[in-house]
Amino acid sequence: MRLDPAPAEPLTLAARRVHEAQGFGRRAFALFQAVRHPGPLVWVLPAHAPHLPMLRGLPDGVGDRLHVIRPNSEIDLLWSVEEALRATAVTLVIAEPEKPLSLIAGRRLQLAAETGKTTGLMLIREGAGSNAAETRWHCTPLPKETADSTPHRWSLSKNKKGTLRSWTVYWNGATPAFNLVSAAGERHEPAETPT
Amino acid sequence: MVAVDGADGLIADVTGVPHLFGGDAELRDDLHAKLEHAGLGVVSAIAETRGAAHALARHGGGAVPEGELMAAIGRLPVSALRIDSKTGEALSRMGLIRISDLAAQPRAPLARRFGSGLVRRLDQALGMQPEPVAPAAELPHFGVRITLPEPIGLQADVMAGLSRLLERLCGKLACHHMGARRLRLVLHRVDRETAHVEIGLARAMRDPERIAALFAKGVDEVEAGFGIDAMRLSAHITEPLPPEQMGAGPNLRHEDALADLFSRLGNRLGFDHVLRLLPARSKIPERSFLLAPAAYSEAEAPPRRQGPERPIIIFPPEPVMTAAFHQSTTPPARFRWRRMQFTTLRVTGPERIAPEWWFDDPAWRSGLRDYWKVETCEGPRLWLFCTPQVSNWFAQGEFA
Numbered sequence: 001m002r003l004d005p006a007p008a009e010p011l012t013l014a015a016r017r018v019h020e021a022q023g024f025g026r027r028a029f030a031l032f033q034a035v036r037h038p039g040p041l042v043w044v045l046p047a048h049a050p051h052l053p054m055l056r057g058l059p060d061g062v063g064d065r066l067h068v069i070r071p072n073s074e075i076d077l078l079w080s081v082e083e084a085l086r087a088t089a090v091t092l093v094i095a096e097p098e099k100p101l102s103l104i105a106g107r108r109l110q111l112a113a114e115t116g117k118t119t120g121l122m123l124i125r126e127g128a129g130s131n132a133a134e135t136r137w138h139c140t141p142l143p144k145e146t147a148d149s150t151p152h153r154w155s156l157s158k159n160k161k162g163t164l165r166s167w168t169v170y171w172n173g174a175t176p177a178f179n180l181v182s183a184a185g186e187r188h189e190p191a192e193t194p195t
Numbered sequence: 196m197v198a199v200d201g202a203d204g205l206i207a208d209v210t211g212v213p214h215l216f217g218g219d220a221e222l223r224d225d226l227h228a229k230l231e232h233a234g235l236g237v238v239s240a241i242a243e244t245r246g247a248a249h250a251l252a253r254h255g256g257g258a259v260p261e262g263e264l265m266a267a268i269g270r271l272p273v274s275a276l277r278i279d280s281k282t283g284e285a286l287s288r289m290g291l292i293r294i295s296d297l298a299a300q301p302r303a304p305l306a307r308r309f310g311s312g313l314v315r316r317l318d319q320a321l322g323m324q325p326e327p328v329a330p331a332a333e334l335p336h337f338g339v340r341i342t343l344p345e346p347i348g349l350q351a352d353v354m355a356g357l358s359r360l361l362e363r364l365c366g367k368l369a370c371h372h373m374g375a376r377r378l379r380l381v382l383h384r385v386d387r388e389t390a391h392v393e394i395g396l397a398r399a400m401r402d403p404e405r406i407a408a409l410f411a412k413g414v415d416e417v418e419a420g421f422g423i424d425a426m427r428l429s430a431h432i433t434e435p436l437p438p439e440q441m442g443a444g445p446n447l448r449h450e451d452a453l454a455d456l457f458s459r460l461g462n463r464l465g466f467d468h469v470l471r472l473l474p475a476r477s478k479i480p481e482r483s484f485l486l487a488p489a490a491y492s493e494a495e496a497p498p499r500r501q502g503p504e505r506p507i508i509i510f511p512p513e514p515v516m517t518a519a520f521h522q523s524t525t526p527p528a529r530f531r532w533r534r535m536q537f538t539t540l541r542v543t544g545p546e547r548i549a550p551e552w553w554f555d556d557p558a559w560r561s562g563l564r565d566y567w568k569v570e571t572c573e574g575p576r577l578w579l580f581c582t583p584q585v586s587n588w589f590a591q592g593e594f595a
Contacts, residue, residue, distance in 0.1 A: 024575055027508050028595040040453055045466060050510045054592060055472040055484035055497050057505035067489050068470045069460060080460055089452035131515040139572040141595075143540050150576070150595060172506055173595025174500065 010167060010180065012036070018085070018109045018120035023150050025139035026123045027053075028173060030094045033121055034066070035059045035176045039091035042084045044069045044077055046098060054060065059174055074098055078105055085112035085120050095128045096123045106132025142168065151181075161174035198330045200276075204252065206245060208328040213241075219258035242267065245328060246320030250275035250294075268320060269295030276316045276413035282309050294320070335371050339363045346385050346422020353382070353414050353423065354407065360428040361403040373434030374399025380410060382417060383425035391418045395466055397457035398450075399434040399488035405451075407459055457489050466490050474498055478548055480509060480566075480591065481558070503546045504568060506578045506592030512558070515579060515588040526567050526582050532577070532590050543568040545581075561585055568594060 013019050013033055021029050031053075034041050041062065043053065047070040055063045062074055069084070071077045074097065081095045101109070101122070113120050122133070129136050136158035142151040150173065155166035170179035200206035209222065216222040219241045230237050240251035241258040247268050251257060254275055259267040268275070271294050274283040286309070291297050297305070297317060306314045318324040339360050347353060357380065368375060376399055380392040392413035400406060439447065460469045471489040474497045475482055483505075484497075516531035526542045544567035550559035561582040570576045578592035 006402065024593075025595075027593070031507055031595065051508050052486075052510070053472065054506055054509040055474055056500065057509075057592070057594070058497070059507075059595075060500075063472055063474075064494045066472060067457075068472065069464070070468045071464050072468070072471065080464065083459055084456060087452055087456040089449050089456060128594045132273055141576060143572050144570060144576055152595075171595065184235070 007051055007129050008166070011169065011178075011186055013121065014134055014161065015119055016114050016117055018106070018113050018122060018132070019122050019135045019137070020122045020129050020133040020158075021137040021139055022124050022126055022129065023137075023139040025141045025154075026137075028152060028171075029139040029143065029154060030123055031059055031062060031173065032178070033119075034062050034094065037092040037119065039065065040089055041066045042069060042093045043067070044093065044095040045070065046070065046074070046077060046096065047072050049096065053175050057173070059176070075104055078096060078109075081120065082109060084110045084118040085109060085118045086143035087105050087118070088116050090116070090118050090156075093118055093120045094123065095120065097128075098125075100124070100128040101130035101132070103131055110134070129158070133158065134161070154165065196328050196330060198328050200245075200249060204249070204284060206248065206328055209241065219260070223258050228505065244320055244322040245326045246277065246316060247322075247427055249277060263441065264321065265295070265298065269293060269298070273297055276320055277311070278313055278316055282313055285309065286313075296441040335367070335373075336429075337364060337367060337371075337373070337375070337431075337433055338427065339367070340425065342425045343423070346421045346424045348419040350414060353417070353419075353426070354411065356426050357410055357414070358403060358407050360426060361407055364428055364430060365401040365406075366401045368401040368430065368433065368436075369438070372435060372437055373430075373433045374401050375406070375430035375432070376434050377432040378406065378410075378412070378430050379430065381427040381429075382423045383427070384419070385421040385424055388420065390423075392417060394462050395458070395490070397461055397466075397469075398454035398456075399436040400454070405455060409462055412462070454490075461490055463489075472497075477551065479556075479559070480505070480548070481511075482551075502545075504564075504594065506594045509578075509592045512580070512589035512591050515590050519587050523583055524565060524586065526569050526579060526581070527588065530588065535571055535573070537569075537571040537575070537577075539569055540572045541570045543570075561587075566591075 043066060046195070053066065058066070069080050071080050077095065077097060081093055084090050086095045109120060135156055136155045138155045140153045142153050144151055149170055151164065152169045152171060154169055156164045168181040196208040198206050213219045213222045216225055223239055223241055227237065238252055238256040240248050240256045242248040242251055243259065243261060243264050247259065247264055250268050250271050251259065254271050272287045273291060273294055276294065286297070291300065298321065302314055315324060319326045326357045341356055341360055375396060377393065377395050382390040384390065392410060394409045394413060404524060457469050468485045468486050469489050471492055471494060473485045473487045473492060473495050477483050513532065517527040518529065526539055528539050530537055545565035548564050548566060550556065550562065562584045564580040564582055566580045567580060569575065569579045576594035577590050578594065579588055579590050581588050
């Protein structure tokens with residue numbers, strides 16, 4: 001099988017792979033990715049989870065493509081994620097497993113994603129990552145400086161095909177448009193003033 | 196011979212029957228007595244023609260002796276002739292109010308002015324044109340069965356038998372332009388026990404291979420015992436499914452693939468666990484959207500965003516710990532939520548939402564709610580609300 005090269009554009013998830021996101025802002029990150037994946041979306045979350053995506057707050061064009069699967073048990077949840085990843089009709093599968101994925105489960109999901117040409121995104125708890133994940137993102141919302149900005153810090157803490165980086169993104173959660181803050185280089189020596 | 200007559204009537208051909216009861220009137224009395232016993236109030240009429248019986252049953256009822264047809268229905272309004280309301284109005288505007296007025300008119304001008312429909316209805320009522328009574332056709336039954344000369348027990352054998360049944364059933368469905376929505380497979384064992392396997396489909400379908408794949412799991416769980424010697428397959432819930440053009444393009448294949456996924460998920464998890472978000476008309480945040488089974492609903496574009504911002508995630512209200520002396524209706528400067536300490540940076544609001552008094556919702560017993568978007572120094576942007584009557588703070592959502 002031909003391996004896809006790592007995406008050149010920042011904040012793009014490699015296709016046909018399963019990724020992980022953690023941190024308080026992981027659901028915002030998942031919706032950001034949902035906007036950028038055209039086609040049907042599947043969000044798998046346990047039936048007893050109290051939270052739900054709120055239709056009126058979702059980004060434009062996501063609400064009518066989103067399907068919510070609410071399995072009763074963890075095993076059913078993993079099974080539904082695998083089935084959804086294996087289906088070619090779905091473009092992005094977002095899932096919220098409650099327990100850390102075992103290496104076998106993680107690998108199975110990667111294989112399913114390859115078969116179905118689907119991207120997967122697991123929203124995991126802190127430190128519950130699986131070794132089989134392609135990338136792991138740490139997402140935190142940042143306090144805003146001005147009244148009308150919604151900054152997020154999205155940093156890669158694991159990347160199988162590339163380097164780790166951190167981005168500060170302004171994304172308001174409504175439109176596909178976003179603003180990338182250019183990375184500030186760390187200065188080790190005082191700036192030289194031209195004489 | 197009985198047929199349905201209009202939306203609210205039945206018509207029966209009683210030629211050669213009344214003398215068994217002693218006459219038309221006795222037959223009618225007998226019918227009324229029986230229906231009254233069953234708890235039905237009816238009006239009935241017996242006449243020489245179907246049209247006349249129809250007209251008379253809706254205008255008083257009664258039995259018309261032979262040869263007195265014109266006298267019996269002549270006094271009825273023209274609208275009794277099964278004509279549309281437009282023709283009826285036009286006739287009454289011309290002064291033709293009763294059927295006897297109409298029957299006296301020359302026929303050619305009538306036909307020219309109102310079309311052949313009126314003349315045909317008049318002829319049918321007066322018996323100049325025949326109008327037979329035909330019962331409605333029986334609904335097709337979508338069931339097939341197979342009996343086996345030797346009992347079988349292997350899963351592959353059952354699946355092979357099932358695929359033969361499915362081929363016949365799907366052919367039958369295709370003939371009637373129907374698609375199956377739920378199917379039931381009954382396996383009869385040698386020891387006279389039966390096993391049932393039932394599946395649901397996310398979309399009306401009549402494709403044998405795709406349906407067979409869904410049966411695999413159920414058939415796997417069946418206990419074969421000493422063997423299975425008969426199988427019966429029925430589609431007990433069906434929906435109209437017009438024939439589709441072959442190779443209708445990637446769009447249709449895409450939809451099929453999605454429907455297959457939902458069928459697979461629904462058969463294991465239950466169709467009420469495979470959901471879709473639909474907009475609802477309510478200002479109450481919890482009720483502003485519905486979770487509807489994806490198999491039984493159509494995707495609907497959410498309404499345009501307007502008014503105050505809404506969070507991306509909503510959860511049931513969770514109490515927020517504030518300092519004990521904080522009793523004001525503006526958001527607290529510092530609060531604890533989910534064991535995390537937050538400092539308020541900026542607030543937007545309030546947005547006051549009043550409970551829907553016509554629903555008795557226990558969550559809204561505390562009355563009005565003032566919603567605030569609270570941005571914290573720690574980062575998270577939360578949706579807090581306060582109930583002014585009791586001055587408690589809750590968190591209900593998070594923003595992007």
